[in-house]
Amino acid sequence: KQEVTQIPAALSVPEGENLVLNCSFTDSAIYNLQWFRQDPGKGLTSLLLIQSSQREQTSGRLNASLDKSSGRSTLYIAASQPGDSATYLCAVRDIGSSNTGKLIFGQGTTLQVKP
Amino acid sequence: KAGVTQTPRYLIKTRGQQVTLSCSPISGHRSVSWYQQTPGQGLQFLFEYFSETQRNKGNFPGRFSGRQFSNSRSEMNVSTLELGDSALYLCASSLVSQGAYEQYFGPGTRLTVT
Numbered sequence: 698k699q700e701v702t703q704i705p706a707a708l709s710v711p712e713g714e715n716l717v718l719n720c721s722f723t724d725s726a727i728y729n730l731q732w733f734r735q736d737p738g739k740g741l742t743s744l745l746l747i748q749s750s751q752r753e754q755t756s757g758r759l760n761a762s763l764d765k766s767s768g769r770s771t772l773y774i775a776a777s778q779p780g781d782s783a784t785y786l787c788a789v790r791d792i793g794s795s796n797t798g799k800l801i802f803g804q805g806t807t808l809q810v811k812p
Numbered sequence: 813k814a815g816v817t818q819t820p821r822y823l824i825k826t827r828g829q830q831v832t833l834s835c836s837p838i839s840g841h842r843s844v845s846w847y848q849q850t851p852g853q854g855l856q857f858l859f860e861y862f863s864e865t866q867r868n869k870g871n872f873p874g875r876f877s878g879r880q881f882s883n884s885r886s887e888m889n890v891s892t893l894e895l896g897d898s899a900l901y902l903c904a905s906s907l908v909s910q911g912a913y914e915q916y917f918g919p920g921t922r923l924t925v926t
Contacts, residue, residue, distance in 0.1 A: 729913070738922070740818075740902055742917070743917075797843075797867050798845030799845065800845075800857065
């Protein structure tokens with residue numbers, strides 16, 4: 698059974714710092730991995746999606762990497778800003794669910810960027 | 813292009829009642845998935861509908877059900893509500909084509925059961 702873990706559960710950094718959020722999964726047979734952002738009481742905003750054949754994806758100040766063999770993904774945020782404060786979730790789609798909408802989520806990392 | 817919309821946004825119900833939540837996907841998206849989010853369990857997959865058929869189901873009791881209409885709009889129903897059903901219910905839609913299958917989430921419906 699696939700399990701997704703995110704460490705740390707919470708992180709507080711000063712503005713301008715570069716930071717890395719971690720995501721690990723127990724079964725390397727994944728189809729893709731998606732990173733989301735969630736603001737308090739709101740829905741999820743998709744940040745980056747990495748296919749299993751890809752090593753990384755970039756969007757602006759965000760860079761996500763995937764090492765399928767070791768069951769790890771990282772989300773790198775450059776030059777953090779207070780507006781980046783949110784909960785960041787990673788989710789995997791298993792090979793067996795490749796043609797379905799089923800995602801398995803980690804518990805998230807709550808990031809606070811202090812001005 | 814309009815995003816995923818969910819109605820109502822907030823709902824308060826009493827134990828034993830039933831509730832129906834609605835989700836309208838992004839235009840052209842035929843897959844709709846539902847998730848439950850609670851502080852203790854996090855985000856958990858409920859079920860997915862594609863072309864009016866349930867394609868996948870999570871590990872939830874039969875009190876949780878759903879359907880999809882020909883215009884891809886989806887509803888989920890929870891019968892005989894329990895206190896533990898209090899949660900944020902999120903739906904997500906996907907454009908099913910070869911490749912990414914990226915999911916786009918709505919703002920959620922906050923259900924409180926008293």
